[in-house]
Amino acid sequence: xxxxxxxxxxxxxxxxxxxxxxxxxxxxxxxxxxxxxxxxxxxxxxxxxxxxxxxxxxxxxxxxxxxxxxxxxxxxxxxxxxxxxxxxxxxxxxxxxxxxxxxxxxxxxxxxxxxxxxxxxxxxxxxxxxxxxxxxxxxxxxxxxxxxxxxxxxxxxxxxxxxxxxxxxxxxxxxxxxxxxxxxxxxxxxxxxxxxxxxxxxxxxxxxxxxxxxxxxxxxxxxxxxxxxxxxxxxxxxxxxxxxxxxxxxxxxxxxxxxxxxxxxxxxxx
Amino acid sequence: xxxxxxxxxxxxxxxxxxxxxxxxxxxxxxxxxxxxxxxxxxxxxxxxxxxxxxxxxxxxxxxxxxxxxxxxxxxxxxxxxxxxxxxxxxxxxxxxxxxxxxxxxxxxxxxxxxxxxxxxxxxxxxxxxxxxxxxxxxxxxxxxxxxxxxxxxxxxxxxxxxxxxxxxxxxxxxxxxxxxxxxxxxxxxxxxxxxxxxxxxxxxxxxxxxxxxxxxxxxxxxxxxxxxxxxxxxxxxxxxxxxxxxxxxxxxxxxxxxxxxxxxxxxxxxxxxxxxxxxxxxxxxxxxxxxxxxxxxxxxxxxxxxxxxxxxxxxxxxxxxxxxxxxxxxxxxxxxxxxxxxxxxxxxxxxxx
Numbered sequence: 001x002x003x004x005x006x007x008x009x010x011x012x013x014x015x016x017x018x019x020x021x022x023x024x025x026x027x028x029x030x031x032x033x034x035x036x037x038x039x040x041x042x043x044x045x046x047x048x049x050x051x052x053x054x055x056x057x058x059x060x061x062x063x064x065x066x067x068x069x070x071x072x073x074x075x076x077x078x079x080x081x082x083x084x085x086x087x088x089x090x091x092x093x094x095x096x097x098x099x100x101x102x103x104x105x106x107x108x109x110x111x112x113x114x115x116x117x118x119x120x121x122x123x124x125x126x127x128x129x130x131x132x133x134x135x136x137x138x139x140x141x142x143x144x145x146x147x148x149x150x151x152x153x154x155x156x157x158x159x160x161x162x163x164x165x166x167x168x169x170x171x172x173x174x175x176x177x178x179x180x181x182x183x184x185x186x187x188x189x190x191x192x193x194x195x196x197x198x199x200x201x202x203x204x205x206x207x208x209x210x211x212x213x214x215x216x217x218x219x220x221x222x223x224x225x226x227x228x229x230x231x232x233x234x235x236x237x238x239x240x241x242x243x244x245x246x247x248x249x250x251x252x253x254x255x256x257x258x259x260x261x262x263x264x265x266x267x268x269x270x
Numbered sequence: 271x272x273x274x275x276x277x278x279x280x281x282x283x284x285x286x287x288x289x290x291x292x293x294x295x296x297x298x299x300x301x302x303x304x305x306x307x308x309x310x311x312x313x314x315x316x317x318x319x320x321x322x323x324x325x326x327x328x329x330x331x332x333x334x335x336x337x338x339x340x341x342x343x344x345x346x347x348x349x350x351x352x353x354x355x356x357x358x359x360x361x362x363x364x365x366x367x368x369x370x371x372x373x374x375x376x377x378x379x380x381x382x383x384x385x386x387x388x389x390x391x392x393x394x395x396x397x398x399x400x401x402x403x404x405x406x407x408x409x410x411x412x413x414x415x416x417x418x419x420x421x422x423x424x425x426x427x428x429x430x431x432x433x434x435x436x437x438x439x440x441x442x443x444x445x446x447x448x449x450x451x452x453x454x455x456x457x458x459x460x461x462x463x464x465x466x467x468x469x470x471x472x473x474x475x476x477x478x479x480x481x482x483x484x485x486x487x488x489x490x491x492x493x494x495x496x497x498x499x500x501x502x503x504x505x506x507x508x509x510x511x512x513x514x515x516x517x518x519x520x521x522x523x524x525x526x527x528x529x530x531x532x533x534x535x536x537x538x539x540x541x542x543x544x545x546x547x548x549x550x551x552x553x554x555x556x557x558x559x560x561x562x563x564x565x566x567x568x569x570x571x572x573x574x575x576x577x578x579x580x581x582x583x584x585x586x587x588x589x590x591x592x593x594x595x596x597x598x599x600x601x602x603x604x605x606x607x608x609x610x611x612x613x614x615x616x617x618x619x620x621x622x623x
Contacts, residue, residue, distance in 0.1 A: 011368050040375050045280045048438045052602040055609075062613030072613075082370040086276045089439050097440040115440060119276045122438075126275035127370045134367045142367070152298035159360045161314020166321050166364065173322030180326075187329055190336070195328035196467030199339065202326070203468060204475060206319045213311040262601025 010078065012167070014131065017070055018138030023237075024068040029137045029145035031238035035060075035245045036133045042249040043125045048115045052258040054125065060245065061128045068136040075135070079127050086123035090116040139163050148232060157225075169206060176202060272365070272380050273429055275373030279436035286432065287378030293386060294359055297352040309353055316345060317357040321364075330460065337460035342388035343418050344465045347397065347410075348472075350483055351389040358385040379432050383425040392421030410469050410480075415462030422458035426450040 018025070024032075043057055065072050094112035102109040133142065140160060147156040176198055184190045216222075275283075301309065320341040327336040341361075345354035359381045365371040372380045400413035430446045433439050439446075472479055 014368055036374065040275060040373070041280055044275055044278060044283065044375055048440070052605075055602040055605045058606060058609045059612065062609050063616060066613045066616035078370065082274075085272075086274050089274075089277055089433075089441065093440045096442060096445075112440060115438070119438060123274060123276035126373045126375070130367055130374050131370055139364070139367065152295055152302075154298035154302045155294050155356055155360065157310060158313055158317065158356050159363060161311060162317035162357070162360045162364060165315050165318035169315070169318040169322040170325060173325040177326040190327070190329040191331065192328045192463055192467050195326065195464070196471045199323050199326055199464075199468050200471030200475065202322060203319060203472065206315050206322075207312070207476075207479065210312040210315040211308070213315065214308045217307075217311065258601030258605045260601065261604050264601075265604065266600055 013074065014078075014134055015139065017135040018141070020068060020070075020136070022068050022136075024064065024136050027241055028232060028234045028238045029141040030148060030232075030234055031242045032133055032137050033142060033145045033149070034242055036129050038246045038249050039129050040126050042253040043122055043129075045253065046118070046122075048118060049111060051114055051118050051121065052262075053252070053256040054118065054121045056252045056257045057125050057249070060249075061125070061132055064132045064136060068132070070132065070135050075128060075131055078131055079124055082127050083120065083123060086119055087116075090119035090123075093119070144232070165209075169202075172205070173202060272372035273376040273383070273432060275375045277433050277436060277438045278373075278376050278379065279438060280375070282432050282436045283375040283378060285378075286382050287375070290359070290378040290381040290386070293355065293390075294381075297355045300352045301356060309349070313349060313353050313357045314360075316348065317361050320345070320357075320361050328464070337457075337464060339464040339468070340384075340422075340457075340461050341465075342384055343393060343397065343414065343421055343461070344468060346389040346393035347414070347465070347469060348479065348483055351393055354393075355385050355389045358389065379428075383428045383432075387424045387428065388417075388421035391424060392417040396420050410473060411466040414466040414469050415459070418462035418465050419455065419458035422454045422461060423451060426454035 039057070039060055043054065046053060061075075064070070065075065093116040094110060097112035097115060098110045100108035100110055102114060137145075140163065143156045143159045143163075146159075147153060180189070180194065180198060301313075320339070323339045323341060325338075327338050329336050342354070342358050345357050348354070349357065362372065362377060362380050362384060366374055366377050366380070397413045397417035400416055401410045427447070427450070430443065430450050433441070433446065434443045441449075469480070
């Protein structure tokens, strides 16, 4: 549970990073959402043994980290937290795929290890792209971008509501849970019986809170629209950002740059 | 249970993305139509409630471990399938963006596995059938356990299918099934008991909440069929379009399925660049002689340059599947160094500014 509370704190920090004021933060969210999508699609469309051609893609997270003045260590930690899940499945590849894929002199590296490494690199790239998108844009802005890109309003309003109450309710959940743990002794009182009524009460309180919110909405004339911190404007900068990065990703997808560089350096002829 | 981007191919991810997006559009229209604008805050707050509920554990007798609520089925019971689907989808979006649970491409799969299956399959076909209209306490409890177990079994199986169809992981299908299903049987039972405990509590305290959800049934049967049909149509259409593209211009993602790689075209194009650079190459090589013998590449050298497609294929078949070797490794290292350098320089510049 401590880890969950920790991850909520982490969540909060990521949220605060989005309030930065760099040129990258000021870009319209649509451009950033679309670039992230192109990035992820380019990365995952490589075949399972691709490893070297994935490396140049680290340029994007590196540039975003630097230009968005985001803390690299924080993002590295967040990505590292998620890696074990990808690794858990990736680690099984070497067991099932023993055919030698790459030869380095006398050593043969089985395809399983190559594809496992590829899975890990993919995971790092895709996860960091998603986290950086939030860090440099902010969740409400992403929701509004989605709405302008055609996502139904009922769903974006749902996302914004959810987002507003996550902090309130998780704190309440954590407090209740801590109170119960402090009152239990030797594992007694932590069973399903007390769980049912604890979560049930939390649910009913939540339900009543929704009723109050509804009243407040009505009395303030809420029409289902949240207002943006920055007015939406998709201008030349956004178009340049989108086109520039997308072109780069497509080029990197089609040409194996590290291979070219490597053969340039080692003088290898293909 | 969350699928990750790293294990997914664009064809599978895209297909389920389209299908899930279609379902979201349908549910949004539906929720908008029969609003009841009290549901707007209710859905949002209940989505947040799932995060809170996941912080509270209960001990599982006899095992020393503890479990918590996932909540998909609970939301369906409280809100009905359409609103619950939207709420779960929104929870998954937040998890993907903030906790990196699953990924953006995998979002479609996760919404299908954890949202569609419990709310549009397990809830109407199992929970509703078993629980019936009356809210006597025993039946909802059994219904919740059965529906939760079935929902998670279907979800786990869908994960296996999606992973196998993507072909990134080389785990054999059967081994993956044997791995996933029993784990999710246990998770499903825990989920079932947790859902049942909360449902029976609500049953006692505020039976009208469940009553209201149970009575919102009449129109659901018809629209449910629509959802299933439109979902299938969207999936079939996207799957068809994507595979048409993929077969028209074979791509790396097809590797494990068709044993044909897109490297053919792609590496063919590189030959042009190689031609231009070959003169430069000889001068720039500061690590000459590190190129070791590569059987696959030796074979490809022999083929005439005029047929790059075949050339690439020979290479692919010859075991040099990575299309690289030492030069790839060296190049990757240099690229990584360059990337780090670029990041470092940019950072310094923005700090100075």
